[in-house]
Each structure stands twice: as C-alpha cells, then as structure tokens.
Amino acid sequence: MDDWRYDSARDLGLSGAESYCSVRREVGLATTLLTTLRWLVVRSYLKVFHRLRVEGREHLPKGLPIILVANHSSHLDALTLASVLSVEQNRQVFPIAAGDHFFETPVVAMFTSLLMNALPIWRKNCGAHALEALRERIDADATSDPCGYILFPEGTRSRTGEMACFKPGIGRLVAGTEVAVVPCFLEGAHAAFPPHRRWPRPGKVVLKIGVPLVFVDASNNRDGWRLVTTVIENSVRELGGCEESEKKSE
Amino acid sequence: MTSETITRLFGAGEAFEHPVTVWVTVVIFGILLFASLVVGILGKAGRLSDASHLELRQRIRSWWLLAPILIGPILLGGVWVMLGVLLLSVFCYREFARVTGMFRSPLVSLTVVLGMIAIAFSIADHWYGFFSALPALGVIVIAAVAIAADKPQGYIQRVALGGFAFLLFGVCFGHVGYLANDANFRPMLLLLLVSVELNDVFAYLSGKALGRRKLAPNTSPNKTIGGALGAMLLTTGLVMLLGRPAFAGTEMSSWGALAGLGLILSVAGQLGDLVLSSIKRDIGVKDMGVTLPGHGGLLDRFDSLLLAAPAFFHYVGYVNANGIGLDQATRIFTGGGG
Numbered sequence: 269m270d271d272w273r274y275d276s277a278r279d280l281g282l283s284g285a286e287s288y289c290s291v292r293r294e295v296g297l298a299t300t301l302l303t304t305l306r307w308l309v310v311r312s313y314l315k316v317f318h319r320l321r322v323e324g325r326e327h328l329p330k331g332l333p334i335i336l337v338a339n340h341s342s343h344l345d346a347l348t349l350a351s352v353l354s355v356e357q358n359r360q361v362f363p364i365a366a367g368d369h370f371f372e373t374p375v376v377a378m379f380t381s382l383l384m385n386a387l388p389i390w391r392k393n394c395g396a397h398a399l400e401a402l403r404e405r406i407d408a409d410a411t412s413d414p415c416g417y418i419l420f421p422e423g424t425r426s427r428t429g430e431m432a433c434f435k436p437g438i439g440r441l442v443a444g445t446e447v448a449v450v451p452c453f454l455e456g457a458h459a460a461f462p463p464h465r466r467w468p469r470p471g472k473v474v475l476k477i478g479v480p481l482v483f484v485d486a487s488n489n490r491d492g493w494r495l496v497t498t499v500i501e502n503s504v505r506e507l508g509g510c511e512e513s514e515k516k517s518e
Numbered sequence: 519m520t521s522e523t524i525t526r527l528f529g530a531g532e533a534f535e536h537p538v539t540v541w542v543t544v545v546i547f548g549i550l551l552f553a554s555l556v557v558g559i560l561g562k563a564g565r566l567s568d569a570s571h572l573e574l575r576q577r578i579r580s581w582w583l584l585a586p587i588l589i590g591p592i593l594l595g596g597v598w599v600m601l602g603v604l605l606l607s608v609f610c611y612r613e614f615a616r617v618t619g620m621f622r623s624p625l626v627s628l629t630v631v632l633g634m635i636a637i638a639f640s641i642a643d644h645w646y647g648f649f650s651a652l653p654a655l656g657v658i659v660i661a662a663v664a665i666a667a668d669k670p671q672g673y674i675q676r677v678a679l680g681g682f683a684f685l686l687f688g689v690c691f692g693h694v695g696y697l698a699n700d701a702n703f704r705p706m707l708l709l710l711l712v713s714v715e716l717n718d719v720f721a722y723l724s725g726k727a728l729g730r731r732k733l734a735p736n737t738s739p740n741k742t743i744g745g746a747l748g749a750m751l752l753t754t755g756l757v758m759l760l761g762r763p764a765f766a767g768t769e770m771s772s773w774g775a776l777a778g779l780g781l782i783l784s785v786a787g788q789l790g791d792l793v794l795s796s797i798k799r800d801i802g803v804k805d806m807g808v809t810l811p812g813h814g815g816l817l818d819r820f821d822s823l824l825l826a827a828p829a830f831f832h833y834v835g836y837v838n839a840n841g842i843g844l845d846q847a848t849r850i851f852t853g854g855g856g
Contacts, residue, residue, distance in 0.1 A: 274619050276616065276618070277619070294621065296612065296615070297621065300624045359624070
C-alpha cells in the first residue's frame with residue numbers, strides 16, 4: 269500500500285499578516301465562504317444595477333488552469349470577470365491586484381484576501397521573482413492543485429477608458445504552458461465607474477469573451493514572452509472592435 | 519432556565535467562591551510574574567545567551583497571553599468555557615487542515631466545523647444523549663458529504679482525516695466544555711489544566727535529571743522512560759494534593775480515587791503529546807502552526823489535553839455519584855429535562 273499524500277498549505281509557517289500579502293496564500297474555509305458570498309452578491313448587483321450582458325459565454329473553459337485577461341478601466345472589472353465563473357472556479361481563481369494599493373496595510377490586505385481572494389503583485393519591484401512564483405503556481409502545481417488568475421496586463425486602470433499597451437509580464441506567465449488564456453473585453457465599466465469617482469453609477473456593462481488561447485509551443489524566453497503578449501493584446505483589441513464608439517461617448 | 523443554571527453559565531460573581539480557584543489563579547499569575555522577573559534580571563546581567571533569552575522571553579510572553587485566555591472564561595462562567603472550547607476546536611482543526619491539506623476539501627471541512635458547533639450546542643444544552651451520539655453521527659455525515667465531490671480518488675483519505683480531526687478536536691476537546699455543566703466546574707477545570715500542563719514540565723525536568731533510555735525515539739527523540747515515570751509520580755502527587763480540596767465532599771476526594779486520577783491524567787497527557795508527535799512526523803512538519811511565538815501552533819500547546827480531557831471526564835463521572843453535572847437541570851433549550 270502506498271503512503272498517503274499530504275499536500276500541506278504552501279503558506280505554512282507564515283503568520284496571518286504575512287500570508288495575506290504572499291502569493292503562496294491558500295484558500296481556506298473562511299475565504300471560501302466569504303468569496304462565494306461576494307460572488308453571489310456581485311452577480312445580482314451586476315444584473316440589477318448594470319444590466320450585465322455576457323457575449324461568448326460558451327468560450328469560457330469549464331475547468332482550470334485559466335487566466336482571464338481584459339482591458340482595465342474600473343474597479344468593476346475584476347468583480348465582473350469573477351462573476352461569470354462557476355462557483356468552484358471562483359474559489360480557485362485569484363484576481364492579481366496591485367500590492368501597493370490593495371495590500372498596503374494589514375487590515376486592507378485581509379479584506380482584499382478574504383473577500384476578493386486576490387493575490388498581490390508589487391508594481392514597483394514586479395521583478396522576475398514575483399512572476400516566477402505566479403507562473404509556478406499556475407503551471408507547475410496545475411495537476412495537483414489547479415488554479416486560475418484574473419489579470420489586467422495594462423498594469424493600471426485607464427484614466428480615459430482607452431486601452432493601453434500590455435506589459436510583457438503576461439507572456440512570461442504563460443509562454444510554454446498549457447494554461448488557457450481567455451481574452452475578454454469590457455464595455456461600459458469605465459462610464460459606470462471611472463477611476464475618479466468614489467461610487468459607481470448605474471449604466472449598462474457588456475462583457476465579451478473570446479476564444480481561449482494556449483501557448484504551449486511558445487518559447488519561454490524574452491522573444492516568446494513578447495510574441496505571446498502581442499497575440500493576447502491583439503485578440504483583446506479585436507474583441508473590443510467598437511472601441512471608437514466608446515471614445516466618442518466620453 | 520433555573521436560577522442555578524443561570525448562575526453556573528453566567529455567574530462571574532461566584533468566580534472565587536471555591537478556595538482552589540483563588541489559590542490556583544493567584545499561584546499561576548505569581549509564577550508568571552516571578553518568571554518574567556528572573557528572565558529579565560538574568561537577561562540584564564548577561565547571564566543568558568541571546569538565543570535562549572529570546573526564546574524564554576517569547577515563551578513567557580505567550581504564557582502571559584495564554585493564561586488569561588485560559589483562566590478568564592473559567593472565572594467568567596460556564597458559557598464562556600463552552601464558547602472558548604468551540605474556538606479551540608475550530609482553530610486546532612484549521613491548523614490540522616492546513617498541514618494535511620484537508621482544507622482543499624471545503625465541503626468536508628465545513629462539515630467538521632458544523633459538527634463542532636453541534637457539539638457546542640449539545641454541551642450548552644446539557645444534553646448528554648446528543649453529545650454521545652455526535653461522534654457516530656459526525657463520521658456518518660462526513661462519509662456522506664465527501665461523496666458530493668464525485669471524486670473517488672482520495673475518498674478514504676478525506677473521510678478518514680475528516681473523521682479523525684472531528685473526533686480529536688471536536689469530541690475530545692468537547693469533553694473540556696462539557697465539564698462546565700458541573701456545579702463544581704471551576705476547580706475541576708483548573709485542576710485538569712494545571713496538572714496536564716505541569717505534567718509536560720515534570721516529564722521534561724525528570725527526563726533531564728534521570729532519563730537515559732528513550733521512550734519512542736522515532737516518534738519523539740527527546741522523550742525518555744525516566745521522564746515518563748518521573749512525570750507519573752510527580753503528577754499523581756500534584757493531583758492528590760490539589761484534588762483533595764478541589765473535590766471536597768465528593769467520592770473523588772478519597773486518596774485512592776485521586777491517585778488513580780493522577781496516573782490516568784499523566785499517562786493520557788503524555789500519550790496525547792505522542793499522538794501529535796506521530797502526526798507531525800508522519801507529515802514531516804516541525805510545528806503545526808505559528809499562532810504562539812515560542813510554542814508553535816495551538817495544537818503544539820494543547821496536544822496533551824487531547825486524550826487527558828475525555829479520560830478525566832469519564833473517570834470522574836464514574837467515581838462521583840453525581841457524575842458530571844447530573845444534579846443540574848438538563849436539556850436546557852430543547853426541553854425534556856428537569
């Protein structure tokens with residue numbers, strides 16, 4: 269008879285405050301209950317307050333690992349993307365959030381972790397090390413403990429609503445892996461909740477989901493990362509073909 | 519609810535009615551104060567190495583935090599003991615789940631925690647029938663719930679670990695809470711906690727002094743047969759001294775009954791310690807967590823209570839004519855009792 273396998277938590281040995289700010293953080297019972305509650309509330313909120321319409325839902329993979337990638341112009345973005353996942357996926361899909369904003373103080377970090385299930389990335393020193401840890405978690409650990417990310421490769425919310433260029437970090441995460449990258453495009457989120465507003469206002473939001481991309485053949489080096497990033501950026505831009513109309517409405 | 523029940527559950531005013539409660543509280547805080555002073559003075563005088571100074575300070579600081587958390591609920595009233603034990607169960611399960619990977623089965627984890635809440639309810643209700651049915655019910659429900667994931671790979675491991683954790687941290691610790699249904703719960707709980715904690719200290723000290731042959735070198739390399747025997751002797755002495763006034767007026771206060779209790783507590787305490795050591799060795803971790811600086815996780819501190827609590831409960835319940843709280847009103851919320 270084989271021995272049992274014990275997969276201890278990755279963040280074993282970290283104190284509470286340390287693990288909230290770590291990309292090794294694990295999803296326990298409390299986080300599961302709170303993120304599921306958040307998922308339920310946000311789903312009805314988006315339906316009622318923003319009459320959310322989802323196009324291309326059939327493209328969304330049922331399993332893991334996946335990375336949802338979208339344009340970023342509003343705090344509604346990550347909530348909206350998470351709301352279209354299944355409840356099991358939502359438990360294991362981490363929005364990647366700015367460490368210097370959402371993980372600034374222990375209390376804020378706890379809130380972000382328990383309710384948003386987010387993992388931090390520090391924008392100032394978002395070096396190879398941080399990206400490597402994220403890549404390892406979604407790729408190397410995929411068979412035993414699959415997970416997913418929600419990621420905005422522009423790096424920050426657009427102040428005008430117009431999509432900026434993607435940073436090549438996304439390529440570094442997925443080049444040469446089996447991870448399914450799902451390009452998404454959000455319309456109306458910027459108008460409903462632009463960065464300068466304190467609270468969102470009612471307004472229609474449309475989420476377009478594209479065909480998943482897999483970069484298992486891409487080379488895991490600087491050229492490969494740049495290539496992968498371009499392909500992803502183009503497919504997100506393609507989804508938002510009506511970007512011009514949004515510009516006019518500003 | 520009768521006025522006797524209300525006093526037992528909420529009567530902080532009666533906290534110091536029993537002399538044993540007063541002595542134990544005073545002595546514990548006295549020892550802590552003394553230890554802080556000694557370590558402080560030795561540290562200032564440079565008589566301790568930096569590492570051991572830091573470790574001692576961390577340990578003492580943890581005890582300053584632990585002692586009020588342990589004694590506070592006992593003084594405040596039965597309801598706080600029951601609530602505290604529920605929290606202890608849940609947080610110990612959390613450590614166990616993180617180390618074994620059980621937390622990756624949220625439904626089983628949720629069932630274990632709900633089972634612990636059911637135990638706390640049966641205790642607060644003083645419904646022994648439900649309390650003694652819950653071990654079986656809990657395991658049945660865990661086995662049933664684990665089917666829901668529809669993932670037969672690892673089914674036995676998930677159910678076995680869930681059931682094991684429920685029995686150890688829910689049911690075993692639950693016996694500590696159930697003691698709060700006895701009118702004499704303050705001296706009894708303090709006797710249990712003090713003798714189990716000191717049993718560890720006795721084993722350590724007598725092991726240093728006369729320990730030669732190892733007890734279980736693969737499980738816990740530092741434990742010796744001399745330490746185990748020394749602890750049995752010293753703990754039995756302590757329980758006889760402290761138990762005489764704590765159980766005054768009941769069958770338990772006879773010297774023979776107290777000697778039996780001391781032996782049982784010492785053996786069960788050391789076995790609980792070895793149970794946790796085996797768990798840690800099997801998984802390959804040093805500590806169960808980082809909750810208490812200098813001690814490790816909560817479980818590293820409360821391991822000796824795991825088996826000692828049910829042993830204490832059933833032994834005292836058997837010897838005393840009044841059992842554990844049999845003269846108190848039962849089934850307080852569900853009705854059906856007096």
